[in-house]
Every structure is written in C-alpha cells, then in structure tokens.
C-alpha cells in the first residue's frame with residue numbers, strides 16, 4: 001500500500017506487553033527479591049547487561065556478574081522468579097498513553113480488540129485489578145488459543161483471528177505494536193500498524209525501521225484522527241496529563257551530569273541516579289515531561305515543592321549513549337547552588353513533547369526548553385495537576 005490511500009479504520013487491535021502494560025519494573029523488583037536470598041544486589045550495570053535478553057539469558061548474565069554460579073544455576077533463578085511473578089503480574093502498570101487511548105476510543109464507540117502472545121491464564125492475572133482491560137475489548141486472542149495454527153508473532157494468525165471474529169476486513173484494522181515481530185505479523189495480516197518500540201535502553205533511531213508503518217516514541221504522540229478516529233481532547237495548556245495511566249514518582253539522588261546544562265544552555269538540570277529512575281519509569285520512556293520536585297537542600301525542615309520540567313532520554317542533540325532523567329527545577333536557588341549527592345523527589349504528571357534533534361542551533365534548543373518551561377508553569381496551575389503538589393509522596397521520609 002506504500003504511498004497509496006489507506007482504508008478508514010474500523011477497529012484498533014492492541015498488543016499487551018510493552019504496548020499497554022509495562023512489565024519490566026515488576027520483573028526487576030521480583031529479581032531483586034530473588035537475589036536477596038543470596039545476599040546479592042541487583043545493581044545498575046547488572047540490570048543494563050540483562051536488558052533485551054530472554055529471561056533465561058538474563059539470569060545467565062546475572063549469575064556470571066554476581067559470581068553466583070557455584071551456588072545456583074540460571075535455570076533455578078529463572079524458576080524462582082517465574083514462581084514469584086505468578087502472584088505479582090497484577091502489579092504491572094500502564095505504559096504512558098495506553099489507558100488514555102483505550103478509555104478515549106471506548107468512550108467514542110470505536111471497536112477494540114486484544115491480540116497477545118500471553119497465555120489466557122497469565123492475561124487473567126495481569127488484568128485482574130484493571131477493570132478497564134477486563135471489559136473494553138470486544139475480542140481477545142491469546143497466545144495459547146488452541147485454534148491458532150501458528151501461535152507466535154511474526155505469524156499473522158492472531159491478528160487474522162481477531163479480524164475474523166470482529167467481522168472486519170484486515171485493511172480496516174489498525175494494530176498498535178511495540179515489537180518488530182508484532183509489526184511483521186500485523187503487516188503480514190494486511191493491517192495498518194502504529195509501531196511504538198519498547199526495546200529497553202535503545203534510542204529510537206537505532207532500531208530497525210519498517211516501511212508503511214508510523215513509528216512513534218510513545219502512544220501519547222498518536223493522533224487517532226489520522227486514521228479516521230475521534231481526536232483526543234484532553235490537553236491542558238499544551239500538555240497531556242498522565243492521570244489515567246498513572247503518574248511516576250521517583251525518589252533518588254542528584255548525580256553529576258554532563259556539565260553542560262548551566263554552562264552551554266544556561267539551564268541547570270539536577271540529573272537523577274539511573275537506578276532510581278529505572279525503578280519508577282519504564283525503560284522505553286523518553287520525552288519532555290512536567291511535574292513537581294523537591295530537593296533536601298533547603299535549610300528549612302518543611303518540604304518545598306517546586307514546579308519542574310524534565311527531559312527523559314538521550315538528549316539527541318548531544319547524542320548521549322546513556323539514558324538520563326534531568327529535571328530543571330523552575331526556581332532560582334541563587335548562583336553556585338548544587339544539589340549533587342542530595343536526595344531528590346520527582347512526581348511526573350504530564351507529557352509535553354517527544355525528544356528531538358531537529359534544532360537548527362543551540363539557541364533554537366534553548367528557546368524550545370524555555371517554551372517547555374512556560375507550558376509547565378501554566379499547566380501545573382490547573383487543578384488536576386496542581387493537586388499533585390501536595391501529594392503524600394513529598395511528605396513521607398523515604
């Protein structure tokens with residue numbers, strides 16, 4: 001269909017893991033629990049070395065890196081974590097934009113389906129506390145459905161079955177997918193695709209590209225009207241609230257950054273330690289967000305909560321290799337103030353825009369960051385985002 005007319009869409013078929021739900025923080029937390037029994041800690045570099053691997057291979061590298069091979073096998077660690085996960089799948093949280101998109105499509109009467117590689121039993125566990133996902137899909141196809149001839153993606157069978165049950169021709173179905181094999185499956189089924197890669201720790205422009213398939217960094221960027229569906233109408237002063245998908249709360253420490261925030265841009269950013277960020281925010285998330293921040297530097301005992309906007313990602317203008325989360329606290333602390341080593345809390349509650357390298361000059365970037373800050377100042381005065389300023393998260397000690 002390259003370049004040609006697309007059919008209007010009558011149905012949106014979602015993938016589950018990595019598209020609607022983020023399971024990786026849960027997996028990290030379960031892995032930490034399993035390792036505690038061996039008096040080992042899941043450190044940043046161990047997590048990094050496991051990303052993008054199959055669970056068993058990930059446990060192989062953990063065993064090697066933590067010198068555990070004389071005490072336990074990767075298979076045993078894998079079995080222990082699977083047993084623990086069984087009781088905890090319901091802790092998987094929404095990815096940004098997923099709950100928002102589904103709620104919106106459902107409200108406007110658009111038809112919805114789910115086509116997942118997850119088994120029906122694990123699906124039931126993952127959605128047991130998510131009433132929206134229990135009711136919003138007219139059709140649910142699971143990886144272990146006995147009538148699927150070819151079960152896993154990239155085989156198109158699961159998508160074709162969904163379309164058949166809905167009675168909609170494939171060309172009028174839109175698939176939302178995060179994995180390359182899922183995109184292949186949808187295209188092999190003759191469907192339209194929105195591709196939102198979730199490969200952890202990978203900048204979007206280093207991933208394989210697909211022709212005739214829109215690639216987005218987050219579902220928050222998706223415009224349903226491009227497919228003949230009802231447009232969103234929930235922005236607050238040019239930001240998209242994360243209220244439906246769940247806000248992110250990060251409690252960490254300020255670390256030394258690249259030393260260019262103040263010097264090159266005149267915009268200081270209090271970079272947060274990577275482990276605290278990875279515990280709170282799905283690895284695939286990048287973009288410019290807004291919210292509230294507190295730092296323990298203030299000489300008073302009462303907690304002051306400030307407006308902030310932050311970039312999460314790889315700063316494409318500077319092409320960082322490591323992902324960072326850098327809040328610019330919208331307050332003048334005076335010259336020479338540094339928070340390095342201090343505890344910091346962030347509550348991220350709105351999305352402004354994706355990261356971009358598309359700036360003609362450093363000045364253009366600086367101007368855009370000031371524009372982001374203006375959006376944050378304005379949006380955070382709205383009651384629905386202002387409420388988070390007094391969130392109990394900022395009062396508690398840990």
Ligand code: ADP
Nearest residue numbers: 256257258259261262268269270329338339340
């Ligand atoms: P780095 O690259 O080390 O992050 P920056 O120039 O970005 O250097 O900022 C340096 C430090 O400025 C931050 O670590 C933080 O301690 C301090 N700082 C002072 N005022 C602010 C502010 N309003 N927002 C964020 N950080 C600030």
Ligand code: MG
Nearest residue numbers: 257261269271
């Ligand atoms: Mg910084």
